[in-house]
Amino acid sequence: MRLLDAKRLEIFVRTVEAGSVTAAADELSYTVSAVSQQLHRLELELGHSLLQRQSRGVIPTEAGMMLANHARKILRQMDATRADLDDLAAGKSGSLVVGAFPTVAASFLPLVIETFTSQYPSVDLSIRSARIDTLIAELERGSTQMSLLWDHPWRPISVEGITIDELFREPFVILVSKNHRLARASEVQMKDLADETWVVRADAHPVVEVLDRAATSAGFRPSIAMYANDYQEAQAMVSAGIGVAMAPTGAVTLRHPGVRSLSLGDEAPVRRILVGQRDERVGSSAEIALRRALFDTAKGMVPS
Template sequence: MTIGTNIPRQFQSRLNVRRLALLLEIERNETLTAAAEALQYSPSAVSQQLKVLEQEAGLPLVERGGRQIQLTDAGRILARHAEEMIARLLSAEEHVRAVGRLGHGRLRLATFRSAGESLLVDAITYFRGHHPAIQISLVEGEPEQYIAALRRHELDLVLTYDYDWLSLPFNDGVVRDLICTDPFLVAVPRGFWRKSRPMRLADLSTQSWIASTPANAVHRFTERACAQVGFVPRIVMHTDDYHIAQELVARGMGVTFLPEISARNHHRGVEVHPVGDVTLARRIYATYRVGGERVAVVAAIRDVLIALGSER
C-alpha cells in the first residue's frame, strides 16, 4: 500500500509544507539567493522548488524585477496561510514534546532591560534551581524588536509592557498574562526637593527633562504624562538606558521618569519621588504564543514570573 493513496479526501492537499516555508523565506528576503542562504539550499534548488509550488497552487506566486523578487497577490495570500499552518505545526510539535515530566527541553526568553536585570533574573535563578536540565537562553531588546521572533517560533516567552496612554500594538496569535503593575516615580538630583509637602508633577514644569529616544516605542510617554497636568516638558536629552538617565540626573542635567522596578537600587546621586497629582504606571506581561500554556516549560516560567510579580 502506498502512503497517501488511502488518505481520506478531506485531508488531501497538493501543497507541500516545506515548499510553503520556502515561500515565506522568499517573502522575507526578497531575493532567491538570500532565501537559499537562509534555508541552506542552492539557488537552483530554491528556483526548482518554487516552480513546483506554483504548479501545485495553479497560479504564479512571484514576480521578478531585476535581482528583487516580490510575491503576487496569490503568493501573499498563500504566504499568510503558510505562516499560520507552520505555526500550528510547530505548536503541535511543542505540545507533544511537552507531554510528561518537566525533565528536559529548552526555554528561549527575551526581555527589555529594566525587567531583565531584576524580575527575569530572579525568575531564571529560581527556575534553574528547580529544573536544572532545562537549557535556558536569553536575549535583550525591546518588545517591538523581538515579538516577531516569538511569532516565528524562535522564542518561547518574552516580556512585554504597555504604558498609561501608550499601548504597543498587540499581535494576533499571542497571549499576554499580567505579571505586575510597575508605578512610575520621578528621579531628581539629591537634595533638589526640600519642601515639606509631597511632590507634584506640575512642580517640575520648568525643569529640563530626559526622555526615551524616538527609536523607542514609548518615547512620547514623558510628553503625554506631563500633558495630564497641563504642561509641555522641555526635553533636552534622550536615552533608553535608565542607568545613563540617572547619571545625567545626578549631574544636574535634568529630571526623568523612573519605573519603580528600576528605582529600588537607584543612583546614590539621585532621589526618587512619587507624584501626587497624577497616577503613572506601566504593566509588565509574560507574552507567548496561543496554546503556549500547554507547553510545560512555558507554563512553568510564566507561573514563576507571575508569582514573583505578585510579591513586588
C-alpha cells in the same frame, strides 16, 4: 487544491524577505535553479502569480503578499509543534526557557527565580532577554515556553494564539539630581516640572510616549535635553544636572547615588507587567510551578 508543501512555503517566504531568488538560495544553501523550480511549482499549485520579477530582484504580487502573511503563521506553528515534540521526545519536562525584557530581568524576575529554584533545584531554567517583538515571535515559534511582557493600559497588547495575563502594575517615577530643587520632596506633580529639561530614552523608546502623554495632561510639552541609550546612562546624565527623567519603577532598581526618585502620586502613569503563553501548549509541571511563583511574587509588588 492539494495540501501545500511546508518546505516550498519556507522557500517562498525566504524569497520574499530576501528580495531575490539568489539571496534566498544562498540563505537556504540551495541552487538558484532549485529555488526557482520550487517557486514555479507553488504558483502552479495555487493558480496565482506570486512574485513579480524586477531588474534587481522580486517583489510579491497581491496574491503573494497574502500567501506570505499566512505562510509565516503556518511556519511559526510548525516550529512550535516541533519544539513541543522535541521536548517530549528528549524528556525535557524538567527544562524551561523563559523570555523577559531587560528592566524586568533586572528587578522582578530575580526574585521569582530565587523562590522557584529553591523549591525546584533540578529544573534547568534558561532566560532569554529581548525586545517585546522578539519575545512574542519566540513564544509563537515555541522557542520559549512562557514570556514576561509589558504594555500600557491605554494600549493593551493582544496577540492571536497567545494567552496574556497581568501580573502587576508598576508606576513611573521622576528622577532628579540630588542637588535639584525638588530633591527633598517625596512626591511631585507633573505641572511642577513644566520648565524642566528632560533626559529620555533614544530610538523612539516607549517611555517617550508616556512622558508626552503625562506632560500634555499637565499642559506642557517637554523640552528634551538628551536621548540616552539606556536607563543607566539616563541616570548618570540626571545626576550631572543635564535634566530630569521619567522611568518605570523596575528600571531604577539599581539607582545612581546622585539621583533621587520622586513619586507622581495618583497621577503617575503605569505599565502592566504580563506573562504570556501559547494557547494550545500543555504546560509541564515545571511551567505550572514557575507560573505559580510568578503570581506569588507579584502579590508583593506595588499595587495598581
